[in-house]
Amino acid sequence: MDTLENEVTPALQIGALRKAFGGLPATDNVSLEVMPGERRLIIGPNGAGKTTLFNLITGDLAPDAGTIRLFGEEVSRLRPHRRAHRGLARTYQIITLFPNDTLEHNIALSQLGLSRRRWNTFRALTDYADLYGEARRVLGRVGLEHLARRHISEVSYGEKRRVEIAMALAQNPRLLLLDEPLAGLSREERVGVTQLIAGITREVTVLLIEHDMDTALDLAERITVLHYGSVIVEGTRAEVVADPKTREVYLGDG
Secondary structure, three states: OOHHHOOOOEEEEEEEEEOOOOOOOEEEEEEEEEEEOOEEEEEOOOOOOOOHHHHHHOOOOOEEEEEEEOOOOOOOOHHHHHHHHHEEEEEEOOOOOOOOHHHHHHHHHHHHHHHHHHHHHOOHHHHHHHHHHHHHHHHHHHOOOOHOOOOOHHOHHHHHHHHHHHHHHHHOOEEEEEOOOOOOOOOOHHHHHHHHHHHOOOEEEEEEOEEEOHHHHHHOOOEEEEOOEEEEEEOHHHHHOOOHHHHHHHHOOO
């Protein structure tokens, strides 16, 4: 029996989203739905509009037109921090960490951003033992608790990628955007970060941009292909890989 009670609200629902720069469309009438717990991969050649799409979802860019709904709520006009409070977190293609601070301090800062305690400028961050305890717990989830007091500048590139993911996870997101989390990693590092992503609880919906096709295709149930800012193919791995448009614009065939 079909009832409204059986309907599931999408974690992310985008409708006719548009963004242009100097008259050139970077995101051109993009519509998609990502269901709770889903692992969705966004692929496409350079300049396809993948990171622009992420920036629109997070509020780092304002859309020219269209709608963005997080768990049923229209958020396209909300500031980025308001979206974060609604369960949205992300990592960036270019690592954005504080290199002269420790790993646990970076994680504690990410938690403080969602806490009212951030307004208390008369108290040192190190006074909040609970934040540092949680920071070490989250670092344990990504295999870095033993490096909690090491400075960011002293750890490897792959470990920095793990810290970025840990910072996002520390915010207890409901929707996590990962922008090329495997970029620049060695083969061994890619294996470790891939295992980390695969181990994220299904309570978190994951939207992933990645160029490492062999690895990324194994992480996602559904795939969206962008080209010149538009969705040209969407479906399961088998459907997307078999589609001639995918081979033509992304895999280089045809």
